[in-house]
Amino acid sequence: MSKGAAAEWRSFWLLPFAAALGYSTSVIHVYSMGPFIEPLQQAFGWSRGQISFGLTIASFISAIFCVPVGILVDRIGPRRVGLIGVLLMSGAFALLGTMTGTTANWVALWVIVALGTLWVQATVWTSAVASRFEASRGLAFAITLSGAALSAAVAPVLAAWLIGGYGWRTAFVAMGGIWAALVFPFLLLCFRGAHDGGASQHATTTSPVKVLKGVTLSQGLRSPTLYKLLLASGLFSFTAIGAVVHFVPILTDSGATPLAAAGVAALVGVFSIFGRLGTGFLLDRFPGHIVGALAFMLPIVSALLLLFDGANPLSQAVAAAALGLTVGSEVDVIAFLAAKHFGLRSFGALYGALVMALSLGTAFGPLAAGTVFDRFDSYAPFLMLAIVLMGVSATALFSLGLAPETAETAARSP
Numbered sequence: 001m002s003k004g005a006a007a008e009w010r011s012f013w014l015l016p017f018a019a020a021l022g023y024s025t026s027v028i029h030v031y032s033m034g035p036f037i038e039p040l041q042q043a044f045g046w047s048r049g050q051i052s053f054g055l056t057i058a059s060f061i062s063a064i065f066c067v068p069v070g071i072l073v074d075r076i077g078p079r080r081v082g083l084i085g086v087l088l089m090s091g092a093f094a095l096l097g098t099m100t101g102t103t104a105n106w107v108a109l110w111v112i113v114a115l116g117t118l119w120v121q122a123t124v125w126t127s128a129v130a131s132r133f134e135a136s137r138g139l140a141f142a143i144t145l146s147g148a149a150l151s152a153a154v155a156p157v158l159a160a161w162l163i164g165g166y167g168w169r170t171a172f173v174a175m176g177g178i179w180a181a182l183v184f185p186f187l188l189l190c191f192r193g194a195h196d197g198g199a200s201q202h203a204t205t206t207s208p209v210k211v212l213k214g215v216t217l218s219q220g221l222r223s224p225t226l227y228k229l230l231l232a233s234g235l236f237s238f239t240a241i242g243a244v245v246h247f248v249p250i251l252t253d254s255g256a257t258p259l260a261a262a263g264v265a266a267l268v269g270v271f272s273i274f275g276r277l278g279t280g281f282l283l284d285r286f287p288g289h290i291v292g293a294l295a296f297m298l299p300i301v302s303a304l305l306l307l308f309d310g311a312n313p314l315s316q317a318v319a320a321a322a323l324g325l326t327v328g329s330e331v332d333v334i335a336f337l338a339a340k341h342f343g344l345r346s347f348g349a350l351y352g353a354l355v356m357a358l359s360l361g362t363a364f365g366p367l368a369a370g371t372v373f374d375r376f377d378s379y380a381p382f383l384m385l386a387i388v389l390m391g392v393s394a395t396a397l398f399s400l401g402l403a404p405e406t407a408e409t410a411a412r413s414p
Helices: 003-012 016-023 031-043 048-064 066-076 078-098 103-118 122-131 137-166 168-190 217-221 223-246 245-254 258-281 288-295 300-307 313-327 330-343 346-376 380-398
Strands: none
Touching: 003 346, 016 078, 016 122, 016 137, 016 168, 016 258, 031 048, 031 137, 031 223, 031 245, 048 066, 048 103, 048 258, 048 330, 048 346, 066 078, 066 122, 078 103, 078 122, 078 258, 103 245, 122 137, 122 300, 122 330, 122 346, 137 245, 137 258, 137 288, 217 223, 217 245, 217 258, 217 346, 223 245, 223 313, 223 330, 223 346, 245 258, 245 313, 258 313, 288 330, 288 380, 300 330, 300 380, 330 346, 346 380
16 A cells, blocks of 8 residues: 555545445435335235336436536535435435325325435545545545445345334334434544545544645536446446346245345345455556446346346356446446546536436336336346346446546646
8 A cells, every 4th residue: 555545544544434334325225125025016016117116216306416416515515415415315215114005105205215315325425535535546435335235235134124024114114213323423423525624533634625626517528438437327227226126026036035035135235345345446456447347247247147047046146246246336436437537626516427327227227127027027128138238338438448647636727
């Protein structure tokens, strides 16, 4: 580790861990939804497409406001946004336990969830970490974004256990309460970026407010790099999140019990931790466009295994592991490449646009997977589509090439 990297970790070592907990809140509704699908089908007679539509509502609304939220983070700092967001998102998730079974109620509850997700999107957490880490930014991002891995590992198992023991209504309320109780106090003590002013409360040295360097928003919007990243982000989340949300039903349709399927699905979260840390290590040492392209090809392995050997427990586990490794790397790769190519001057707004693409993919991927199942009584067509789309996504990342050295070293004139 270089002297610069060591100094960053000595001063701000708790920040990425606090950010990871905050980020975990943003995806509890995604990774816990699988175990809720069958209980909701039984309770209300809904199709899987109808149930998945809730995620579509939340993710679509979140996508619309990603850039404004990024601008807000650039202006007032990530600390205030994140603290408010954790409370809003946890409460919104708990409210899902009050659903009545009517379409209007279902839509209204997911609109509330959408409002919560706006305040805990990845932009909030990566913005703070990027402002404190430069020499070791890849690893710092990896730890930060492993918060999603925490949700992916814990949420499906916790949800399945709570549903089995207490029912799905109590499970929604309990999960929201647990997340708020664990995450908010740690953020209050340890989460502060350079945007927020002053020194981090856990830093060992006092740091003045930085002048953040990089391209302007208008320059970023004119860059072809942004649109390649948008394409890669949207296609990835459409396929990967669609597969993650429906992973438990995919396995139960192959004969697994709900609890066993949730256990295998938890491997997505476990391996996403390795994916994030491994990707962070590689991004600090190798060209990001190559690391990203290779990582984005892993869902192809998962899709092939589920298509041709989906009833085999070993193939199910390997598919979950491969999916976890790539789900553990996608936001890291996109955030790292955005910071490299655009710098930090307008990072919140430009990365907000990329989060918008990720959110749109998250909005429509699970819906598409559920609709495909309702139409064909099989997930096979969706898995075949995933193979094609992930190939396109990986190609888009590879075409970026090396980032210009000037993006983070000199301020650009307006």
